[in-house]
Amino acid sequence: MNSDNEPFDQMLSGYFHRELDGQLGKSLSTFRSQQQTARGAGVVSQNQRLRHLATCWLPLAGTIAAAAAVVFASVPALHWRDVPSVRHANSAVVAPTPATGSVMQSTSATDQPPVQIITPPPGAQIAQSVACRTINDGIVMLAKDVPVQKLRRQVVQEAEWFDVRRNANVHVYVPRQEVVLVALKAF
Amino acid sequence: MPLDQSTNEQLPDVVRRAQLGKARAFEKLVERCERMVLAVAFATLGDAHAAGDVAQETFLKAWQRLGELQRPEAFDAWICGIARNLAIDQRRRRKPDSNAITELPIATAAEPSVALDDDERQQVTAALAELDEISRAVVVFRYYQDMGSREIAGLLDLSPAAVDMRLSRARTQLRQRLGKMGMENAQGIGLTMR
Numbered sequence: 112m113n114s115d116n117e118p119f120d121q122m123l124s125g126y127f128h129r130e131l132d133g134q135l136g137k138s139l140s141t142f143r144s145q146q147q148t149a150r151g152a153g154v155v156s157q158n159q160r161l162r163h164l165a166t167c168w169l170p171l172a173g174t175i176a177a178a179a180a181v182v183f184a185s186v187p188a189l190h191w192r193d194v195p196s197v198r199h200a201n202s203a204v205v206a207p208t209p210a211t212g213s214v215m216q217s218t219s220a221t222d223q224p225p226v227q228i229i230t231p232p233p234g235a236q237i238a239q240s241v242a243c244r245t246i247n248d249g250i251v252m253l254a255k256d257v258p259v260q261k262l263r264r265q266v267v268q269e270a271e272w273f274d275v276r277r278n279a280n281v282h283v284y285v286p287r288q289e290v291v292l293v294a295l296k297a298f
Numbered sequence: 299m300p301l302d303q304s305t306n307e308q309l310p311d312v313v314r315r316a317q318l319g320k321a322r323a324f325e326k327l328v329e330r331c332e333r334m335v336l337a338v339a340f341a342t343l344g345d346a347h348a349a350g351d352v353a354q355e356t357f358l359k360a361w362q363r364l365g366e367l368q369r370p371e372a373f374d375a376w377i378c379g380i381a382r383n384l385a386i387d388q389r390r391r392r393k394p395d396s397n398a399i400t401e402l403p404i405a406t407a408a409e410p411s412v413a414l415d416d417d418e419r420q421q422v423t424a425a426l427a428e429l430d431e432i433s434r435a436v437v438v439f440r441y442y443q444d445m446g447s448r449e450i451a452g453l454l455d456l457s458p459a460a461v462d463m464r465l466s467r468a469r470t471q472l473r474q475r476l477g478k479m480g481m482e483n484a485q486g487i488g489l490t491m492r
Contacts, residue, residue: 119469119472119473120441122422123422123437123441123472124441124442124444126419126422126441127337127340127438127441127442128442129419130340130346130419131333131336131337131340131346131349131350131442133346133350134336134346134347134349134350134353135332135333135336136332137350137353137354138328138332138335138350138353138354138356138357139325139328139329139332141354141357141358142321142324142325142328142354142357142358142361143325145358146321277318277319278319278320278321278322279318279319280319
């Protein structure tokens, strides 16, 4: 840069500093305040999730429970030994319930929980939620003459906390699926 | 040159620590790159306040997406890309009449010198608006960040020679434009603007 350009260069440099220097530091302040908000969000988040659980999922869960009770009361009991165990790869009978004539199967990826649960540090504020839904897959045949109603119950457990030691937000997400087979009377 | 003088830590090391969720490390990156991000946003938008907003948004987004950065040594180019995309989005959202380049200077009778500075500022802003975006970015990097041609070339994916050429042409164009506006008594401009 030669000396002829110097006043012009100074003018441009001064212009940019005057325009932009006032904006310096705002990004850092915003980032810090966002971090503080995120750390304090645990309680708010927990409240929101509990409210969400209460308003959305509890009535649905009650409806499903009532429907299941009606089904269980109306169908004749079927001895669980008479029901052939449909054991696919990666599935296991978890809780056969002879009294009600239903068979419950877990179809999670393995017999072990699919996600290793990380233990939160003592004293950590944990936001937790459980969401579930039941899907009716209709009537399926277990054997030649054994019709059953197939219901899939999907449960998602979530927990979130701020780990002070790692300075990180930890979010644990555990999806599960259970298949409930309800015996039906064949006419 | 180390990013943190006290620990002799280089940029990629700080980026890696930030990728592990260390907010302190990311704060160092914000301090280091804020001018650069402001320059990118200003080159696209031509408005300091909007550029400041985009810079804030850029760092928040970068913090969220830091895990996607594969090469920590390319952090500068990566964050400049985020800033540029956000600035382009912001420009699309803005109404034509809210463009700062067309703002009228605010003059008050009690402060004639401030009014004169504002007038000059408007003229420089208007002259810069006539440059193409890459040339404007070159000018901002050079005059605001005092960056060399090689550094600018690395950020804008140009050759150093292309940067020099663009800078030279931009300077000539700005001189001509400001001359038409009656500012070509440039010997005095630098003094009044600083």
